[in-house]
Amino acid sequence: MSASKRQMKLGAFLWATGHHIAAWRHPQAHVTAGIDIDHYIQLARIAEAAKFDMIFCEDAAGLREADVGIASQTSRSIGLEPISLLSALAVQTERIGLVSTASTSYNEPYGLARTFLSIDHLSGGRAGWNLVTSASPIEAANFGSTGLRPHADRYERAREFAEVVSGLWQGGSFQGHDGQSFSVRDPLDLQRSPQGAPVMVQAGASDLGRDLAARTADVVFTAAQTFEEAKAFYDDLKGRMTGYGREPDDIKIMPGVSPVVAETEAEAREKYEELQELIPDDVGVALLSSYLSISDLGRYPIDGPMPELPETEGMKSRQALVVEQSRRDGLSIRQLARHFAGARGHWRIVGTAAQVADELQARFEGGAADGFNVMPSWFPGELDAFCALVVPELRRRGLFRTDYQGHTLRDHLGLKRPA
Amino acid sequence: MSASKRQMKLGAFLWATGHHIAAWRHPQAHVTAGIDIDHYIQLARIAEAAKFDMIFCEDAAGLREADVGIASQTSRSIGLEPISLLSALAVQTERIGLVSTASTSYNEPYGLARTFLSIDHLSGGRAGWNLVTSASPIEAANFGSTGLRPHADRYERAREFAEVVSGLWQGGSFQGHDGQSFSVRDPLDLQRSPQGAPVMVQAGASDLGRDLAARTADVVFTAAQTFEEAKAFYDDLKGRMTGYGREPDDIKIMPGVSPVVAETEAEAREKYEELQELIPDDVGVALLSSYLSISDLGRYPIDGPMPELPETEGMKSRQALVVEQSRRDGLSIRQLARHFAGARGHWRIVGTAAQVADELQARFEGGAADGFNVMPSWFPGELDAFCALVVPELRRRGLFRTDYQGHTLRDHLGLKRPA
Numbered sequence: 001m002s003a004s005k006r007q008m009k010l011g012a013f014l015w016a017t018g019h020h021i022a023a024w025r026h027p028q029a030h031v032t033a034g035i036d037i038d039h040y041i042q043l044a045r046i047a048e049a050a051k052f053d054m055i056f057c058e059d060a061a062g063l064r065e066a067d068v069g070i071a072s073q074t075s076r077s078i079g080l081e082p083i084s085l086l087s088a089l090a091v092q093t094e095r096i097g098l099v100s101t102a103s104t105s106y107n108e109p110y111g112l113a114r115t116f117l118s119i120d121h122l123s124g125g126r127a128g129w130n131l132v133t134s135a136s137p138i139e140a141a142n143f144g145s146t147g148l149r150p151h152a153d154r155y156e157r158a159r160e161f162a163e164v165v166s167g168l169w170q171g172g173s174f175q176g177h178d179g180q181s182f183s184v185r186d187p188l189d190l191q192r193s194p195q196g197a198p199v200m201v202q203a204g205a206s207d208l209g210r211d212l213a214a215r216t217a218d219v220v221f222t223a224a225q226t227f228e229e230a231k232a233f234y235d236d237l238k239g240r241m242t243g244y245g246r247e248p249d250d251i252k253i254m255p256g257v258s259p260v261v262a263e264t265e266a267e268a269r270e271k272y273e274e275l276q277e278l279i280p281d282d283v284g285v286a287l288l289s290s291y292l293s294i295s296d297l298g299r300y301p302i303d304g305p306m307p308e309l310p311e312t313e314g315m316k317s318r319q320a321l322v323v324e325q326s327r328r329d330g331l332s333i334r335q336l337a338r339h340f341a342g343a344r345g346h347w348r349i350v351g352t353a354a355q356v357a358d359e360l361q362a363r364f365e366g367g368a369a370d371g372f373n374v375m376p377s378w379f380p381g382e383l384d385a386f387c388a389l390v391v392p393e394l395r396r397r398g399l400f401r402t403d404y405q406g407h408t409l410r411d412h413l414g415l416k417r418p419a
Numbered sequence: 420m421s422a423s424k425r426q427m428k429l430g431a432f433l434w435a436t437g438h439h440i441a442a443w444r445h446p447q448a449h450v451t452a453g454i455d456i457d458h459y460i461q462l463a464r465i466a467e468a469a470k471f472d473m474i475f476c477e478d479a480a481g482l483r484e485a486d487v488g489i490a491s492q493t494s495r496s497i498g499l500e501p502i503s504l505l506s507a508l509a510v511q512t513e514r515i516g517l518v519s520t521a522s523t524s525y526n527e528p529y530g531l532a533r534t535f536l537s538i539d540h541l542s543g544g545r546a547g548w549n550l551v552t553s554a555s556p557i558e559a560a561n562f563g564s565t566g567l568r569p570h571a572d573r574y575e576r577a578r579e580f581a582e583v584v585s586g587l588w589q590g591g592s593f594q595g596h597d598g599q600s601f602s603v604r605d606p607l608d609l610q611r612s613p614q615g616a617p618v619m620v621q622a623g624a625s626d627l628g629r630d631l632a633a634r635t636a637d638v639v640f641t642a643a644q645t646f647e648e649a650k651a652f653y654d655d656l657k658g659r660m661t662g663y664g665r666e667p668d669d670i671k672i673m674p675g676v677s678p679v680v681a682e683t684e685a686e687a688r689e690k691y692e693e694l695q696e697l698i699p700d701d702v703g704v705a706l707l708s709s710y711l712s713i714s715d716l717g718r719y720p721i722d723g724p725m726p727e728l729p730e731t732e733g734m735k736s737r738q739a740l741v742v743e744q745s746r747r748d749g750l751s752i753r754q755l756a757r758h759f760a761g762a763r764g765h766w767r768i769v770g771t772a773a774q775v776a777d778e779l780q781a782r783f784e785g786g787a788a789d790g791f792n793v794m795p796s797w798f799p800g801e802l803d804a805f806c807a808l809v810v811p812e813l814r815r816r817g818l819f820r821t822d823y824q825g826h827t828l829r830d831h832l833g834l835k836r837p838a
Contacts, residue, residue: 035540035610037510061530063605071608078608081537087506088541091456106527110561111480118500121454122507141604142529145597178564185560186482189490189497191454 008364008399009252009371009413010391011056011099011221012047014040016079018378019258021287021341022278024074026378033379034079041092043379050387051401053412054097054128055089056201056221056373057082061106062139066295070286083115090123097409099128099201099219104157106134106143109164110184116198117169117190125194125408128219129165130201131212133158135293155208157181162200162216169197170418195408196417205233213251214240218415221373222255223346225325230255230347230368252370252413255363256346259356260377261385272350275377276342284337291345292319302334321345346375353389360390361399427783427818428671428790428832429810430475430518430640431466433459435498437797438677440706440760441697443493445797452798453498460511462798469806470820472831473516473547474508475620475640475792476501480525481558485714489705502534509542516828518547518620518638523576525553525562528583529603535617536588536609544613544827547638548584549620550631552577554712574627576600581619581635588616589837614827615836624652632670633659637834640792641674642765644744649674649766649787671789671832674782675765678775679796680804691769694796695761703756710764711738721753740764765794772808779809780818 016034120127133154224230376382394400435453539546552573643649681687795801
């Protein structure tokens with residue numbers, strides 16, 4: 001193992017009872033995990049002990065499903081707001097990076113820049129902001145009566161938002177901003193970050209989303225089922241960066257992966273099927289509908305094929321992915337819903353540590369990923385299993401650190417400090 | 420000492436190096452206190468060990484002074500953003516209440532209600548929100564180019580904002596809101612607070628501010644120099660509550676007080692003068708100008724009297740207070756600025772523990788206060804002194820608890836749980 005060998009980046013996705021939609025029905029589930037800070041502290045410390053680069057909190061400012069009955073049957077029907085959660089975790093951990101999602105549609109850049117820079121100071125330079133434009137009409141209904149902004153408008157606002165935030169994070173040299181959506185006069189009343197600036201994370205996979213990431217992101221989360229999809233996304237995004245005067249290594253691309261790992265493949269498969277069988281059909285279909293931003297999937301025959309989807313203002317890239325998968329595998333709505341629901345559209349690997357490591361290594365060394373955002377199906381069981389089985393296997397292969405080398409999130413990720 | 424004797428409520432005001440404008444120049448000052456989370460954790464634990472009801476963080480989303488040179492010479496030129504700060508303190512303390520300021524002008528009610536309810540869950544029912552409408556044009560310039568909203572508009576927005584937040588804190592029974600400034604459809608994705616709802620704090624002292632407090636506040640912070648001012652405010656506010664179907668004891672009125680205490684009066688006075696002499700004249704005048712929301716105080720002769728003040732859209736009640744004091748005491752601008760700057764317009768007591776306790780007791784038992792928001796002039800020295808000298812004296816008099824009786828902030832304050 002060479003000291004200079006390229007190292008895999010790992011994020012741990014924290015999500016109440018677990019990433020699997022039926023995690024809350026798992027026999028060992030901690031049912032009120034979503035509002036239990038001690039639960040989150042435990043998870044963050046497990047990930048830190050395994051030397052993960054970061055923990056990652058997704059977010060939406062609203063119910064996750066339009067139907068309250070459906071929402072209450074998912075693994076994240078309630079949960080702590082992630083800015084307050086992350087701030088609490090900052091003083092209960094020492095080294096691991098802390099990334100939270102926040103929306104450019106329902107915040108102002110001055111307030112958001114200030115809050116993330118504050119968390120960065122709280123944590124000694126370990127904060128990151130995951131920029132989202134918020135595609136859910138459910139959220140939009142909690143922030144005014146005008147509905148969801150069109151996709152292109154959301155991204156134009158996000159582009160300007162990110163520009164203002166980056167400027168504010170430069171400290172006293174901020175010269176003010178007077179633009180289309182925002183006008184900000186003064187610098188923040190905080191000194192610059194211990195890591196130069198908080199890390200900027202993005203996940204949008206549409207054409208506009210990729211351009212915004214190529215221009216401003218340090219880390220990109222993405223969803224890709226196959227190697228080919230992952231590779232195509234990776235090459236496309238890295239290729240766009242030169243247009244913005246950036247080098248490919250300035251962004252770390254970290255696809256989501258939902259591993260189910262055990263000592264034997266049979267045992268892993270059994271664990272996986274146990275969770276899959278806990279997914280009610282109506283929840284699976286509702287989740288798929290919500291993910292695709294279409295409201296009427298329930299009126300198509302559940303054992304028939306996926307219908308043609310109209311263009312919506314939701315996440316265009318996700319739709320294409322799901323429709324393609326449905327056709328490729330000849331899945332009915334029921335099958336697709338269940339298959340999809342388990343990992344929420346992300347890549348799933350079920351097997352032994354060696355099998356999981358093989359798959360991760362293939363994408364990492366094949367130029368399809370710089371690391372992975374690990375989404376354990378239920379907590380703490382599957383996070384424990386990943387840390388106990390897969391992490392040591394990755395280390396044996398020289399693919400993952402045995403200890404932190406630096407103190408900031410940028411140190412862990414090998415990112416430049418902003419000028 | 421009777422067990423049923425009415426107990427004084429105490430808040431500890433946390434503010435970087437200290438509440439005194441020149442605290443940062445104190446020989447023992449911790450100069451980077453504003454961004455040092457360990458400093459804040461230390462202060463919160465000192466206040467908790469002394470069984471304070473709560474800590475309190477003020478806020479403004481912007482520089483505190485229009486002139487960056489002046490801003491950099493005050494005791495809070497930089498500092499952590501209070502939501503992230505409070506969330507971190509929630510998991511580093513056990514019993515003390517945690518109150519932070521947030522603006523109704525630069526937030527949305529859905530996001531704000533969610534964040535404070537989340538901190539409430541993080542802390543086991545110890546959170547409070549201090550509602551402000553944000554009177555500073557410096558903040559306004561960071562949130563758009565349209566300038567500060569007129570006073571009445573700010574308060575109308577704040578009234579609606581508070582109504583939506585209270586509704587959202589009622590949990591699943593929230594029926595949506597469609598009003599002038601806000602439209603919110605769904606309940607929060609969080610269960611109700613361990614204390615029923617976070618505590619609602621307010622500080623506006625104008626006519627509109629008092630009406631809003633009488634309608635919605637659980638705690639009111641206020642500034643009053645004399646017993647008569649404090650008593651008049653107290654009676655007026657409690658009198659307004661019946662118009663909203665509330666009982667006088669449903670609000671705890673806690674004026675700010677900036678005590679300087681020592682074993683002897685001479686020693687206390689020496690400590691006080693030491694800090695006063697550290698105030699540069701230009702800073703004193705700038706602070707007074709900013710507090711009064713007037714920009715040109717510096718062009719009047721510094722040794723002449725205060726000019727007549729025009730009506731502005733800033734804090735009307737503060738202006739009246741300062742102008743009245745200036746005339747009452749025949750102070751020049753320089754004298755008023757220095758006198759005012761030290762305690763930032765709040766009540767100041769310099770003396771022994773018995774003298775400080777006498778003054779507090781007189782207002783508490785004279786029907787002018789339900790407790791006090793203690794603003795130590797520098798940290799940790801004056802907070803330590805208050806806890807070591809004044810708190811035991813208040814206990815000897817049966818005026819302050821020897822231990823917490825409950826676990827939530829509402830328990831400490833003796834407030835009803837919302838239905």
